[in-house]
Amino acid sequence: MNEKVRFLQGNEACVEGALYAGLRFFAGYPITPSTELAEGLARRLPPIAGRFIQMEDEIGSLCAVLGASLTGLKAMTATSGPGFSLMQEAIGYGVMAEIPCVIVNVQRGGPSTGQPTHVSQGDVQQARWGTHGDHAIVAFTASNVKDVFRMTVEAFNVSESFRTPVILLLDEVVGHMRERLRIPEEGELPVVERLLTQVPQTVDFHPYLPREDGRLPMAHFGGHHRHNVTGLAHNIWGFPADDPASVDRLMHHLVGKIDNRAMEFAHWVDHQADDAEILLISYGASARSALDVVRRFRERGDRVGLLELQTLWPFPAALVRERCAQARRVAVVEMNMGQICREVQRVAQDPDRVYLVNQVDGRLVGPDTINQALRMIQGRGF
Amino acid sequence: MATLDYVRRRFLPHIWCPGCGHGTLMATLVRAIEELAIPKDQIVMASGIGCSSRIVGYLDLHTLHTLHGRALAFATGVKMAKPDLHVIVPMGDGDALAIGGNHFIHACARNIDLTAIIMNNQTYGMTGGQVSPMTGHGERATTMPYGNLGQALDVVAVARAAGATYVARSTVYHAPQLKKLLMKAIQHRGFSVVEVLTQCPTYYGRLNQRGDAVEMMTWFKEHAVPVGSDARKDDPARFEVGEFVNVERPEYCASYDEIVTRLKPREDEHA
Numbered sequence: 001m002n003e004k005v006r007f008l009q010g011n012e013a014c015v016e017g018a019l020y021a022g023l024r025f026f027a028g029y030p031i032t033p034s035t036e037l038a039e040g041l042a043r044r045l046p047p048i049a050g051r052f053i054q055m056e057d058e059i060g061s062l063c064a065v066l067g068a069s070l071t072g073l074k075a076m077t078a079t080s081g082p083g084f085s086l087m088q089e090a091i092g093y094g095v096m097a098e099i100p101c102v103i104v105n106v107q108r109g110g111p112s113t114g115q116p117t118h119v120s121q122g123d124v125q126q127a128r129w130g131t132h133g134d135h136a137i138v139a140f141t142a143s144n145v146k147d148v149f150r151m152t153v154e155a156f157n158v159s160e161s162f163r164t165p166v167i168l169l170l171d172e173v174v175g176h177m178r179e180r181l182r183i184p185e186e187g188e189l190p191v192v193e194r195l196l197t198q199v200p201q202t203v204d205f206h207p208y209l210p211r212e213d214g215r216l217p218m219a220h221f222g223g224h225h226r227h228n229v230t231g232l233a234h235n236i237w238g239f240p241a242d243d244p245a246s247v248d249r250l251m252h253h254l255v256g257k258i259d260n261r262a263m264e265f266a267h268w269v270d271h272q273a274d275d276a277e278i279l280l281i282s283y284g285a286s287a288r289s290a291l292d293v294v295r296r297f298r299e300r301g302d303r304v305g306l307l308e309l310q311t312l313w314p315f316p317a318a319l320v321r322e323r324c325a326q327a328r329r330v331a332v333v334e335m336n337m338g339q340i341c342r343e344v345q346r347v348a349q350d351p352d353r354v355y356l357v358n359q360v361d362g363r364l365v366g367p368d369t370i371n372q373a374l375r376m377i378q379g380r381g382f
Numbered sequence: 383m384a385t386l387d388y389v390r391r392r393f394l395p396h397i398w399c400p401g402c403g404h405g406t407l408m409a410t411l412v413r414a415i416e417e418l419a420i421p422k423d424q425i426v427m428a429s430g431i432g433c434s435s436r437i438v439g440y441l442d443l444h445t446l447h448t449l450h451g452r453a454l455a456f457a458t459g460v461k462m463a464k465p466d467l468h469v470i471v472p473m474g475d476g477d478a479l480a481i482g483g484n485h486f487i488h489a490c491a492r493n494i495d496l497t498a499i500i501m502n503n504q505t506y507g508m509t510g511g512q513v514s515p516m517t518g519h520g521e522r523a524t525t526m527p528y529g530n531l532g533q534a535l536d537v538v539a540v541a542r543a544a545g546a547t548y549v550a551r552s553t554v555y556h557a558p559q560l561k562k563l564l565m566k567a568i569q570h571r572g573f574s575v576v577e578v579l580t581q582c583p584t585y586y587g588r589l590n591q592r593g594d595a596v597e598m599m600t601w602f603k604e605h606a607v608p609v610g611s612d613a614r615k616d617d618p619a620r621f622e623v624g625e626f627v628n629v630e631r632p633e634y635c636a637s638y639d640e641i642v643t644r645l646k647p648r649e650d651e652h653a
Binding site: 056188 | 392424438439442443444445446447448449455459462463466485487530542564578638641645646647
């Protein structure tokens with residue numbers, strides 16, 4: 001038997017994906033339902049000379065991750081709703097100071113302490129707008145163990161390529177369910193290393209001067225280019241600057257480097273979506289139920305399809321607009337009060353044909369619930 | 383290397399008010415580093431938010447100006463990732479002990495090899511003179527206009543109780559002593575804390591009728607007594623300066639590296 005085939009939880013697959021991507025630093029704080037990530041990496045990192053630390057809270061966890069990343073290590077933290085709230089300030093710091101890092105949020109019911117052991121997708125808009133100030137962010141998700149592995153690797157690749165925090169939004173169901181996973185061989189999936197400056201020691205290095213493609217080569221702490229890193233508005237030296245020209249350049253760079261690449265960062269799966277009269281749009285655990293519904297309807301000859309989103313931010317507006325235009329009706333299936341439905345209605349040409357199919361009681365939205373909603377949308381009653 | 387070689391002259395003048403004590407601390411800290419002859423590439427200086435924390439921008443080191451209260455958490459990540467680097471963490475009193483109090487206690491308890499410098503001016507200077515954890519009972523602040531209801535936190539006692547393995551206090555008046563204590567703190571293998579009293583004539587001094595910078599420094603001179611001195615019995619305003627704690631305990635990163643070494647697969651296992 002191939003030893004690389006394993007039966008893993010989503011959270012464990014995230015650990016494997018992170019290690020495959022080259023993770024060498026993890027800081028975290030225990031919180032349900034994400035704790036398996038910390039426990040897994042506490043065991044796995046020391047034998048490969050990686051660093052693991054349990055911090056005093058989630059604030060400290062993300063701060064430690066950012067500090068470690070500046071020395072050149074690929075770094076990650078993992079949490080759930082309440083911890084994600086505490087991390088928002090440091091997420092903004094990572095955006096502003098352009099520090100690569102991955103933040104995993106295994107979503108549970110909220111608000112507040114909410115339902116620690118139950119599933120939810122309630123943090124989708126928090127991932128987008130949780131930290132203060134105008135900014136752009138990248139957030140991925142996954143609906144099965146194999147994709148958790150793949151999207152974890154992709155989260156590191158985007159983070160390292162574009163010097164930005166990347167959020168991986170899992171949920172309690174995907175985090176805790178077990179599926180077969182074949183760990184890819186080395187080289188099978190691309191693993192991106194961050195861009196390092198080639199500027200010689202004797203020449204001034206500008207850590208915040210973007211190249212034409214928007215990427216910024218880094219110089220690590222401990223190397224010979226000493227520079228300043230700050231959360232204040234700054235100039236190309238990384239020194240605090242509040243002159244309008246510097247601030248304007250910085251703001252457009254920070255937002256543009258992400259939002260101008262929305263389709264480059266877009267990952268999705270079409271499940272018989274090309275000819276669908278009724279298009280379901282879903283992601284994470286709820287996409288599994290939506291897929292089951294697609295199969296049921298197709299067996300009866302109804303043209304129902306599913307667009308499964310794996311990139312939530314930047315929102316793949318062009319993709320969603322195009323798919324919605326092909327369908328007569330669109331139903332967004334999610335476990336919140338319509339956080340992605342709102343985005344779909346925003347980009348669809350006819351928002352009145354976009355319906356929300358949701359469940360927010362702590363249980364996984366099941367095929368029967370979706371089935372019933374679709375019958376109403378079709379005008380067939382219950 | 384000359385003292386000015388440690389300064390990013392490109393980014394001067396600094397933002398501190400005339401008479402502020404922070405510049406004296408910066409100059410003393412640079413002289414301590416210079417005397418220890420630590421290469422600039424091997425020093426990371428991480429600070430938080432406030433007047434004190436702007437020190438990092440002016441120094442030609444690897445510098446990290448973090449979030450309010452979070453300097454020690456960022457520094458912990460840096461140190462864990464690259465234990466060979468010297469990591470020095472200058473913070474203000476509110477920064478280190480109000481918003482950053484939790485990180486401070488746990489950095490002490492871990493005994494991770496960081497050098498925490500608490501620039502204690504007994505107020506929030508950047509925001510204009512609000513009450514800080516180090517403001518004394520009855521003293522004035524813009525948010526304690528009728529006198530502080532609380533008591534000044536004794537950072538030396540907190541650091542000792544939490545497990546810091548090097549704890550010292552000095553003032554910007556006592557610059558030669560301060561330099562020696564900073565040198566010992568940087569060399570100490572473990573978590574070290576140096577509290578430095580520094581004057582804020584603009585806010586704390588003005589609100590409490592402490593006079594100008596010279597008068598405030600003179601007050602430091604007249605009220606500082608050596609650690610263990612009986613002179614404090616005569617005048618409760620007197621405070622001890624010098625070394626309070628200097629002990630050896632396992633350092634966090636060193637303990638981690640022992641585990642890494644123990645777990646490393648031995649070459650001969652595959653033979």
